[in-house]
Amino acid sequence: MAKGNVTVSEIKTEENENSAVSEEYAYLDRGGFSSEKYKIEVRGLPKFYGIAELKKLMNQKLSLNTSKIKRPKNGSHWLYACFQNDEERTKAIEALNGYSWKGKTLIAEVAKPAPDPLVRKRKQEEDSNGQEKKKKEDSNKSQEERLADATTPYWNVPYDEQLKLKEKEIKHILMKFDNEIWKIAKERRTSIEAQRKNHNGLSFELKPIQKSPVTEGYRNKCEFTVGIDEETKLPTVGFRLGSYATGTVAVAPIQSLIHISEPTKKAVLLFQEFVRASGLAPFSPADYSGHWRCLTVRHSHHSGDIMLIVTMHPQDLTPEGLGKIKKELAEHFSSDESVACNVKSVYFELFTKRRVGEDAAKPEYVTGATHIVDTILGRQFRISPQAFFQINTAGADILYQSAIELSQVTKESTIVDICCGTGTIGLCFAKHCGKVLGLELIAEAVKDAKANAELNNIENCEFFTGKAEDILPSVLARATGEDIIAIVDPPRAGLHTRAVTQLRNTKKVKRLIYISCSPASAVKNFIDLSRPSSKTLRGAPFLPVRAVPVDMFPHTKHVELAILFEREEKSTPDLVETTPQVEDNIPNENVNVECKNENHVSI
Known part of the structure; x- marks a missing residue:
């Protein structure tokens, strides 16, 4: 039967398509705020x-x-x-x-909101062509292999070949940086071209990549998701097989992954037992239901001690209900099996909308020690739940020693450690220099830095709380002597432009070591440090001299990079000193503003 020129089947097809489209956008009207809506x-x-x-x-x-x-x-x-x-x-x-x-x-x-990736993927798989394509892609790979591909894409590549791939990528990034400087620094082109003949196409030296001393079980911190294993259909503590944006929420167990330590794997299984026995479902990002969200495991490779941070969504649980869960957690991780696994510290936090600074959710102590301790270059460092600490402890030895050698530090030097975190870099420099001045956004990290200095009987370090771009001039005003070396180890996104400007405009900073876990993201910082002087960047530029890549993340595509920049020697007429008086500009050390981002280590 027809209706005008349109058949009933065509009308039904159109209605089905409209229904499918509305289903793809149903999440916009579901509980909770979606950034896609506006x-x-x-x-x-x-x-x-x-x-x-x-x-x-x-x-x-x-x-x-x-x-x-x-x-x-x-x-x-x-x-x-x-x-x-x-x-x-x-x-x-x-x-x-x-x-x-x-x-x-x-x-x-x-901008139109994006359709729900899960709904779209399901529709594609319902289509016969989609099913055939999915079967073809997945037929030859086990869940273990798919997880390895997602978390450690170089897992089946020989380690020496991994290093070659990383060296090639680092050189590509540095060539991009070098070419930008060639474009904007016309007066330096002759010098740049001459240097490129000496350094294999770069205007500065690129040292061979430094190997990680350990390539298996090296991670001392992992953040695991609690979800449903698509094979067993059971609540599982592990890693996602893909991102929500790709339509994946399934979680796979991590026992076969080579970059996670055996003690960490045992601790994960202990918590998984607790989750399955709790009667509470994992949190679902598809409909915001469920409770168990994630587990963070911190593992000291020096002492073997383990810290756990359990995160859950409270939903409609009462304070009494939450208190019962914390009590059960304390009992579970006081068992003989837990003690044998070296679980020494347990924290609990409620999942809320991600915030930073004073508004960020703080993990609540549950049982055991309040800190665990690890070691870099012979220095001991206490690790609190939210503290930044390089995720490859043995690799950090190589990275920090490389930074020390690059810096040409002497007993007359003052080190200004920008984004110092818990003081790891500055405290490793301490015995090589006259003084260390550290500045950090997170107040708790500064407390840890001071405690770490005391733990190691180091007396030539001072630490200050505040944004680098705000307090850097005042901290630099405390630096004495002629040899001032800045060490920068910022979050993945790089250093704030104002902080770069302060460094450029402070002429007594002669050398700068920039350490980046994401060199591609830091290229803008590199360019601003090196570009010719201007009304804003009044100080003489910092020129790259030497770069050292360090493999902190075996079996992944990530690599750490340390670069030595030296202040250009030629005089600059409008080079000025912009450091104000000390006593008026160092904020109260309880001011809670951020510099080091914990995401820095979530690689």
Whole structure:
């Protein structure tokens, strides 16, 4: 039977398609805030800019209330910005569209929300072609192999070949940096070209990659997800087989992974037993139901001690119910089996919307020791639940020793450790220099740094709390002598532009060691340190002299990089000293503002 020129089957097909489309966007009306709901696309961005700069433009200068910025991996000339409601989104479009920033005119428009990846993937698999494609992709790979591919993509590549691949990638990144400097520093082109003949195409020396002393079971910190194993259908503590964005929420066990230590694997199984016996379901990112969210395991490779941080979503649990769970956790991890596994410390935290600084959720102590202790270059460091600590302890020995050698430090030197975390780098430098001045955003980390100095009987170190871009001038004012060396080990995104400006404009900083766990993300910092002087960057540039890649992450694509920059020697007429008086600018050490991001180690 027909209705006009449209058949009943066509009407039903259209209704089914509309129903499927609405299902893909049903998550927008589900409980909880989604950053996809009020999203805009911003195009026409400049070639080089920092996310921190863009946030400052939006949130401070234009008084916008941005909840999230999503920049694509491939390309930086456009991005998405998300807001809390339609009114804020409309305000953002009016403010940004046509706005001139860094010589570029921005374009801002409403962006459609992304469809639910899980729903879309299910629809594709229901299609016969999708099923055949999926079977073809998965037929030859076990769940163990798929998990290894997701977490350690080089797991089946010989280690020497891994190092060659990483060296090639590092050189590619540094060539990109070198070429940018060649473009913008016209007066240095002759020198750059001459140096390239000596350094195999680079204007500075790239040392051979340093091997990790250990390649298996090297991670001293892992963050595991609690979810459902798609094979056993049981609650499992492990790693995702893929991201939610790819339509994957299944969790696979980690017993076969080569980069996780055996004690960590045993601790994971102990917690998995607890989860399965609890009667509470794992948290589901698909519909926000369930309780158990994740488990963080910190393992001291020096003492063997293990710290656990259990995270759960409270849902409708009462305080009494939560108290019962914490009591059961304490009992479970006081068992003989747990003691044999060296679980020495247990913390508990509730999952809430991710926040930083004073508003961030703090893990609650449950049982055992409040800290565990590990060792780098003979120095002992206490590790608290949220403390930053290099995830490859043996590799950190190599990385920090490389930094010491690059720096040409002497007993007359003052080290300024920027984003010092719990003081690991500065305290390793302490016996080689006259003084160490550390600055760090997180107040708890500064407390740990001071405790670590006391633990190692080190008296020539001082640590300060605050944003690097805010307190760096005042900390530098405390530096005495002629040989001031800055050490920078920032979060993955790099150092704030204002901090780079302060370093450039402080002429007594002669050398700088930049350590990066994501060199590709730090290229903008490298360029700003090295670009010619300007009205903003008044100080003479820092020129790259030597770079040392260190493999801290065997079987993955990640690599750590340390670069020595030296201040250009030629005199600069408008080089100025911008360090104000000390007593007026060091904030109270209880001020809680952030520099080191814990995500720095979540690789």
